[in-house]
Structures are given as structure tokens and as C-alpha cells.
Amino acid sequence: MTGFHSVYGSSPEGVWEAPGRVNLIGEHTDYNDGFVMPLALPQTCRVEAARRDDGVLRLHSADTSGGVTELRVDTLGPQSPGTAGDRGGWAAYPAGVAWALRAAGHQVGGADLHFESSVPTGAGLSSSAALEVATAVALDGLYGLGLPPHRIAELCRRAENEFAGVPCGVMDQMASACCTEGHALYLDTRDLTRRQVPLDLAAKGLRLLVVDTRVKHALGDGAYAERRAGCEAAAAELGVPSLRGVTPGELPSALGRLTDASLRPLVRHVVTENERVARTIRLLDAGETHAVGPVLTEGHASLRDDFRVSCPELDLVVEASNTAGALGARMTGGGFGGSAIVLVREDAAESVAKAVAEAFAEAGHRAPSVFEAVPGPGARRVTDA
Ligand code: ADP
Ligand code: MG
Numbered sequence: 001m002t003g004f005h006s007v008y009g010s011s012p013e014g015v016w017e018a019p020g021r022v023n024l025i026g027e028h029t030d031y032n033d034g035f036v037m038p039l040a041l042p043q044t045c046r047v048e049a050a051r052r053d054d055g056v057l058r059l060h061s062a063d064t065s066g067g068v069t070e071l072r073v074d075t076l077g078p079q080s081p082g083t084a085g086d087r088g089g090w091a092a093y094p095a096g097v098a099w100a101l102r103a104a105g106h107q108v109g110g111a112d113l114h115f116e117s118s119v120p121t122g123a124g125l126s127s128s129a130a131l132e133v134a135t136a137v138a139l140d141g142l143y144g145l146g147l148p149p150h151r152i153a154e155l156c157r158r159a160e161n162e163f164a165g166v167p168c169g170v171m172d173q174m175a176s177a178c179c180t181e182g183h184a185l186y187l188d189t190r191d192l193t194r195r196q197v198p199l200d201l202a203a204k205g206l207r208l209l210v211v212d213t214r215v216k217h218a219l220g221d222g223a224y225a226e227r228r229a230g231c232e233a234a235a236a237e238l239g240v241p242s243l244r245g246v247t248p249g250e251l252p253s254a255l256g257r258l259t260d261a262s263l264r265p266l267v268r269h270v271v272t273e274n275e276r277v278a279r280t281i282r283l284l285d286a287g288e289t290h291a292v293g294p295v296l297t298e299g300h301a302s303l304r305d306d307f308r309v310s311c312p313e314l315d316l317v318v319e320a321s322n323t324a325g326a327l328g329a330r331m332t333g334g335g336f337g338g339s340a341i342v343l344v345r346e347d348a349a350e351s352v353a354k355a356v357a358e359a360f361a362e363a364g365h366r367a368p369s370v371f372e373a374v375p376g377p378g379a380r381r382v383t384d385a
Helices: 005-009 092-103 127-143 151-164 172-177 220-238 248-257 261-285 290-308 312-323 346-363
Strands: 015-022 040-053 057-062 067-071 109-115 185-186 194-196 208-215 328-332 337-345 370-371 380-384
Touching: 005 040, 005 057, 005 109, 015 127, 015 172, 040 057, 092 109, 092 127, 092 151, 109 127, 109 346, 109 380, 127 151, 127 172, 127 380, 151 172, 151 290, 185 261, 194 261, 194 312, 208 312, 208 346, 220 248, 220 261, 248 261, 261 290, 290 312, 290 328, 290 337, 312 328, 312 337, 312 346, 337 346, 346 370
Parallel strands: 057 109
Antiparallel strands: 015 040, 015 380, 040 109, 040 185, 057 067, 185 194, 208 337, 208 370, 328 337
16 A cells, blocks of 8 residues: 555555755855756655546645645635645645646646655755655646656746745756756756766766755755845846856956945855856866865855855864865755765775764764765656556
């Protein structure tokens, strides 16, 4: 018997899953029209789903204790009183996806959905995008919409921004929807042009470790909105549509023109981070994967010192890893907790992970969770039920 069957008493029509992600490089660039390079994780949000012909949307997650949320698809809306109570709760993510699909004119009716996810939540690994994209591919499959993955991603981002009220960029949803196995996704968030970049770390004798610090500092959400607003204010003063419009060569003069000194480090991070993505692509194309390590560490310093979104736990992962012989490391995701990535030679992986665990114990932090990231596939239908 499936989880779906025990909740709804019938069989699902199909099963879909969508992965979480880590971002190799390109942080806090996606809401500045910049470049990012995420890869899909093996951890996924899995959804069993079946259509309903009465316009009712029922949502259940094995990962929450709240029971079944029941809504009507034709009354869904970011402002509608019937659904407002669900905003802020987990059901706002999948309900928002049904709303965004319908708002874009797609014929989506009722459905029963049962979710079960292996993506850690709130760890900077995009459990929210996995949940949204799983919902979208399931509804797309059930109702035969045939939407391309990038369109799924755009609608899921709209759901998260406008329905769930989270002002995220488009990277997470694009990663979950569009990544392919064995590749990182090189994405230009200005026009969604993208390239699948082969990332066979094992063939190079390398490993990419994800260290989930298992902390999330409360100031994170407000700080994200504040950084975002700072970037927009800087772009406005510089007379460009977004900070993507400032090239590395123009950086010194751009910094000189900003009257508000507090905006300068934000601009410096975004412009240099876009350049680091370009450098990473060049290194990967040249087969010099090991040389990406120092670029990661440089990116971390920029996030810590200029963008100021790191925290002691993330800094400690980077410092302890590099001291123990990693090729490089950086925080990944929004910051203020969550996860860091560490690029390491295969033979040093164990000792580096041990060094991080010891450093955490010594500092009195909770033990981190460490796993290996091997680039997995994007959202997909798993099986016919
Ligand atoms: P991240 O995306 O980095 O994991 P977010 O704060 O953006 O962190 O999203 C986490 C939220 O997404 C959770 O608090 C919950 O509301 C929702 N969520 C994610 N996965 C699930 C799940 N399997 N079941 C229920 N809610 C989930
Ligand atoms: Mg999220």
C-alpha cells in the first residue's frame, strides 16, 4: 500500500519527483539578472497524484503533522479569503502552483496529492522548489499540459513569490525542473538561456561534499529582502535595469558613482560573483575542475565580507575544510545557516569531513550532516501506478 492509498483510500494515477539542489557558484545573483550554476541533488520530493473531477485540491505531506488541506481550485488566489489562512503554511507552495498554472490559462482541475520528501527543509537545499516543481510536473502530467521544464520553473517561482510570499529568484525552480544527470546547469537568469555543463567529479578523482550545518538564523529572511532592496537601489542609482548591467571592467567607476557607501560592497559582490561563474565555466570547459576550488573559497569571502550573509557555522565549515586540505569551499544558498559545499580530492574526503565535525564539536555547535553531491536528474515522472 502506498502513502497515497493510506491517506486517500484509492490508488494514485502516477508518481512524480523533483530534486533539491546545491549551487556550485553564483550566489545572490539570480535576482540581479546574473549567472548561476546549480546541480540537482539525489534527494527529491516525491508526489503521488490523481485527478478529481469535482474541482477540489487535497494536499497531504508525510513530512508534516497537519493532516489533509482541502481547497477549491477555482477559488485559489493570493488574496482570496478562502486560501489566505494557508499562506505561510506548507500548503501555500503546492496550492500556489495550482493557482499559477490556472492564472496562466492552463486547464488544471482538482487533484489529490500526497508528498514525501528526502530534501532536508530549511537547509538551503531548496526543499520548497522541489515541492513546487513536483506539484507542477504532477499537475502537468495529470492534465496533459505538456509544459516545457523552464515554463514549469517560471510558474513555480511565481507561486513562491506571489502566493507563498517569498521573494526568491528563479534559480531554485530552474535547477529542480531543468537539471540533468551528470551536469551542472549554467543559467543566465536574465533570459533563462542555459547550458548543461558536464560535471563528472569522480572521473577527476574529486568529490563535492555538502555540509548541512543544521542551523538557520532568524535574521535570514529580513536580511534577504534587505540585500535585494539594496541591489535594486544600487542598480537604480547606476542607471542600469539590474546589477547584471555592470561589467567587471566598469566596477571601479560604478563604485565611485554610488553615493550611499553601504551599497558598494553589495555591488562588488554581485559583479565579482558573476565573473566567478564565468571563470568556473572556463575552468570546467578546460577540464581543470580542481582549480574551481579556490574560486569557491573566494566566493565565500565575498559573501562573508561584502554581502554579509554568512554566519559563524558556515565560516567554520570553510575554514576547517580548507585547513584540512580541501581544494575550496563556500556557503551555498541564501546564507545565515543552511549548507556549505566543499570540493575535495577523493582521498582527502573522509579526513576533511572529520575535521569539520571536530571543529564543530570544539566550537560547541550541533554536529553537522555531511553527504556527497552527485549531479542527479531534474523533475520527472517516476512510474505509472
Ligand atoms: P529550503 O527551500 O531551503 O528548504 P524554505 O524555507 O524555502 O527552505 O522552504 C522550506 C519550507 O517548504 C518548509 O518550511 C515547508 O513549508 C515547505 N516544505 C518543503 N518540503 C516539504 C514537504 N515535504 N512537506 C511539507 N512542506 C514542505
Ligand atoms: Mg526555498
